[in-house]
Amino acid sequence: MRARSVKRRQIRRYQRRRIAAACFLVLLLPCSILAQDSSTSTAEGKKAEQRGVRFTYKDRPSLRIGKSVRIDFRAKFHGDFRGFPLEDKKKTTLFEFRRARVGVQGNFLREFEYELETELTDDQPRLRDAYLNLRYFRDFQIQVGKFKQPFGRDRLTAFHNLDFIFRSRIGSEIAPGRDIGVMVHGRFYNRGLNYQTGIFRGSGEDDASGRTIVARLTGLPLRLVPTPEWLRSLELGIAVASSRLPEGTIAPRGETVFGQAFSQRVQVNGRRFRAGIEMEWASGPFSIQGEFIHSRDGRRQQSVRMEDLPDAIARGWYLGATWAITGEKKAEGIHPRKEFLRNGGFGALEVATRYEHLRFASSEHPGPPVAHARAPNIPSTSDRAWTAGINWYLNRYIRIQGNVIRERVEGFPLDSSADRQIFWSRIARLQFVM
Amino acid sequence: MCRAKRFLLAFTLLAMSAVGNAHTADELFDDTIIHEIRLYLHPYDWGQLRANFLGNTYYPAEIHWRGLQVANVAVRSRGLGSRSGTKPSLKVEFDRYVKTQQFLGLTSLILNNSIEDASFLRARLSMLLFREMGIPAPRQTYARLYVNDLYAGLYLMVEPVDKVFLARNFRENEGHLYEYRWRDSYYFEYLGLAPGLYSPRFFEPRTREEDFDPATIVELIRVINFSTDGGELQQFLDIEMFLRFLAVENFLAEWDGILGQWGMNNFYLYRFQGTRRFEFIPWDREFSFKDPFHPISFNADMNVLTKRLLGIPELYSTYLHALRATAIQAGGTGEWLAEELERAYAQMRFAALEDPLKPVSNAEFENEVEAIRDFVRQRRDYVISQVGPVSPE
Structure with missing residues (x-):
């Protein structure tokens, strides 16, 4: 009975992925043609703005109702070809239809912004983002609904804008995710100082922690002092998050890029406190981005005899850099100067590299380390990953990415399959975003 | 004086530590007493274990x-x-989180809830009889189990069949140990050449998992089914030992063993190191003592191995001899098995009556014990009457 139900779920998932794949191909074929018509009827549009309901196409299809309602239709698709690990003689290369998201976003009554987005490849389709933002005061906006919590630059970057195929380990494993909540945010000094603070139901859909309070402050401090122009885009940020951890919560668990657990499953209770600092700099075709996150989970009454245990610690950082070889500016995202197959264009080419480190342990080390969920001394484990990548932007819709990743797991290898300490992986991604 | 005191203190501490370390697995499985085991688990984990049993x-x-x-x-x-x-029912592993950790030389321990045996006697008496008849069988003793200092019931503390057991019983443990896993009604039929049809499907490796050599099991089953020469089977089995095993199982009127009602079940198979010779080891005997008039060749025709062996007159005679010897060893009223029954009952009665989690009432428990007494009273005579006069071996 159970096996049949699992089978049915697999079939449903397979069918959904097929539908998503079909949509992907349908959208992929004409997109290079559509890309050539980026500025169609702009002048006409301005005149027509006053005239009731109309349909426009600039970057993406959009429905406008006078000046008061705007509905942009969005679609995002990812297909991955992965081969891993390179040194494995029995390596398997497989294609995975990884993401298929569709949604709408826009605004109405001038001061309200909204977004609704769903993932088609999930077993149970669910809304990824569903929020409403009131922007009447630019320096005091209120956002309500389900959206990403303001913590961690990498985590807050939309997946289709990432420089690499995978998020950083700290962005995936430690930073809080999407949840339902309310956030106040705003900008000062012509975006020189931004703040975001909110209260959320939890720390993410797959995270059991309870009510979470988050605050983030980012800014461009070098704008305020006389500095060379190329340095002024340096953005620095700091974020903190505090969550309640109910009984039965598991601390963030380290996983390698391809999802192999490398740290101990640890029971936590009390409070989870996360703090992060971040930086980003972009000038011309170059960019550098870095981040550090420290997470500390309480383990109140978590020993087998219900005594308090030393906190569980997760800590990591990354530093990445990109260079658009074809010369496009990075600051606002790469837009190819000459799109692929248009007037002999090649698109834009960017190379990127990132080094990162993620470590798990306990705050104190009483006795020898033992690999179980209530061990006083959590075995120290870490993952160091180096990624080299290339991004080929064919046009504004399509991007092809290739990454080679070398990971080195240190400490207690928990899964028997994790005996090998060094993993080489390679992956290619075809991305379509509209 | 001071020095004398220090010496006395040191001596006392040394003596105490010697006593502390003097415990052995034999003491843990000492069946002359009821033991007390205390387990401490985080209440959340205990709840999870019970919810996801x-x-x-x-x-x-x-x-x-x-x-x-x-x-x-x-x-x-x-x-x-x-x-x-x-x-x-619980398995306690000492070496799962700390690879080198042992407890009195054991790497694990079974705490059997006995919920399939309302009398708490069947498995204990069965294993005693197996051992009494010279067949290696896991030791069992009673224990009051306390979880987080709350009485969690009467349990049977069972010695696991593992490398420690093998070393104790066979003086070697580098061979291949398989646990028979009931999947469906299977009685040693030949299913084909593919090793996966037998192992790990039915015969799950418990030692040398990386090198579990199912080919020899295929060979054993091929020989059981097709060899024309009884001598060939002798290379794989100590036939006399196996027939004795069968005799004890049938004397105990076991419904869920090698001649089980629903296919073979509840045994381990050990292949000695560097040989093709297998030995059967009994496990979990909670469906024995069911009927004092249980036929002495129950289901023997269903099982390819027993049908084959008992079809040979000399071997059938050996089997009857073993059965008779088992019946004599067990005895009737007031004899060995009855005494063991009363000894076990006296040990665990109050613990069973106080067991708040047993699935039967106290009256049902007492009735079950009485049914076993009744079995013991009648079984010896019935078996001997069925065996009849046996020619001397």
């Missing part, structure tokens, strides 16, 4: 016995039909 998730725990305590042990729900969320 069909799973095999391990939870960290601490175990206490006679002043000895072992931390960082792993506990999980175990069993097939005996799984319960109310009174879970």
Whole structure:
């Protein structure tokens, strides 16, 4: 009975992925043609703005109702070809239809912004983002609904804008995710100082922690002092998050890029406190981005005899850099100067590299380390990953990415399959975003 | 004076530590007393274990016995039909989280909830009789189990069949040990050449998992089914030993063993190191003592191996001899088995009556014990009457 139900779920998932794949191909074929018509009827549009309901196409299809309602239709698709690990003689290369998201976003009554987005490849389709933002005061906006919590630059970057195929380990494993909540945010000094603070139901859909309070402050401090122009885009940020951890919560668990657990499953209770600092700099075709996150989970009454245990610690950082070889500016995202197959264009080419480190342990080390969920001394484990990548932007819709990743797991290898300490992986991604 | 005091103190401490370390696995399985085992698990984990009793998730725990305590042990729900969320059957592993950790030389321990045996006697008496008849069988003794200092019921503390057991019984443990896993009604039929049809499907490796050599099991089953020469089978089995095993099982009127009602079940198979010779080891005997008039060749025609062996007159005679010897050893009223029954009953009666989680009432428990007494009273005479006069071997 159970096996049949699992089978049915697999079939449903397979069918959904097929539908998503079909949509992907349908959208992929004409997109290079559509890309050539980026500025169609702009002048006409301005005149027509006053005239009731109309349909426009600039970057993406959009429905406008006078000046008061705007509905942009969005679609995002990812297909991955992965081969891993390179040194494995029995390596398997497989294609995975990884993401298929569709949604709408826009605004109405001038001061309200909204977004609704769903993932088609999930077993149970669910809304990824569903929020409403009131922007009447630019320096005091209120956002309500389900959206990403303001913590961690990498985590807050939309997946289709990432420089690499995978998020950083700290962005995936430690930073809080999407949840339902309310956030106040705003900008000062012509975006020189931004703040975001909110209260959320939890720390993410797959995270059991309870009510979470988050605050983030980012800014461009070098704008305020006389500095060379190329340095002024340096953005620095700091974020903190505090969550309640109910009984039965598991601390963030380290996983390698391809999802192999490398740290101990640890029971936590009390409070989870996360703090992060971040930086980003972009000038011309170059960019550098870095981040550090420290997470500390309480383990109140978590020993087998219900005594308090030393906190569980997760800590990591990354530093990445990109260079658009074809010369496009990075600051606002790469837009190819000459799109692929248009007037002999090649698109834009960017190379990127990132080094990162993620470590798990306990705050104190009483006795020898033992690999179980209530061990006083959590075995120290870490993952160091180096990624080299290339991004080929064919046009504004399509991007092809290739990454080679070398990971080195240190400490207690928990899964028997994790005996090998060094993993080489390679992956290619075809991305379509509209 | 001061020096004398210091010496006395040091001597006392040394003596105490010697006593503390003097415990052995033999003492743990000492069946002349009822033991007390204390397990400490986080209440959340204990709740999870009980709620998810069909799973095999391990939870960290601490175990206490006679002043000895072992931390960082792993506990999980175990069993097939005996799984319960109310009174879970438990496996305690000492070396799961700390690879070198042992407890009195043991790497694991079974705490059997006995929920399939309302009398708490069947498995204990069965294993005693197997051992009395010279067949290596796991030791069992009673224990009051306390979880987080609350009485969790009467349990049977069972010695696991593992490398420690093999070393104790066979003086070697580098051979291949397989646990027979009931999947469906199977009685040693030849299913084909593919090793996967037998192992790990039915015969799950418990030692040398990386090199579990199913080919020899295929060969054993091929010989059981097709060899024309009884001598060839002798290369794989100590036939006399196997027939004795069968005799004890049938004397005990076992419904869920090699001649089980629903196919073979509840045994281990050990292949001695560097040989093709297998030996059967009994396991979990909670469906024995069912009927004093249980036929002495129950289901023998269903099982290819027993049908083959008992079809040979000399071997059938050997089997009858073994059966008779078992009946004589067990005895009737007031004899060995009856005495063992009363000894076990006296040990565990109050613990059973106080067991708040047993699935039967106290009256049902007493009735079950009485049914076993009745079995013991009648079984010897019935078996001997069925065996008839046996020619001397």
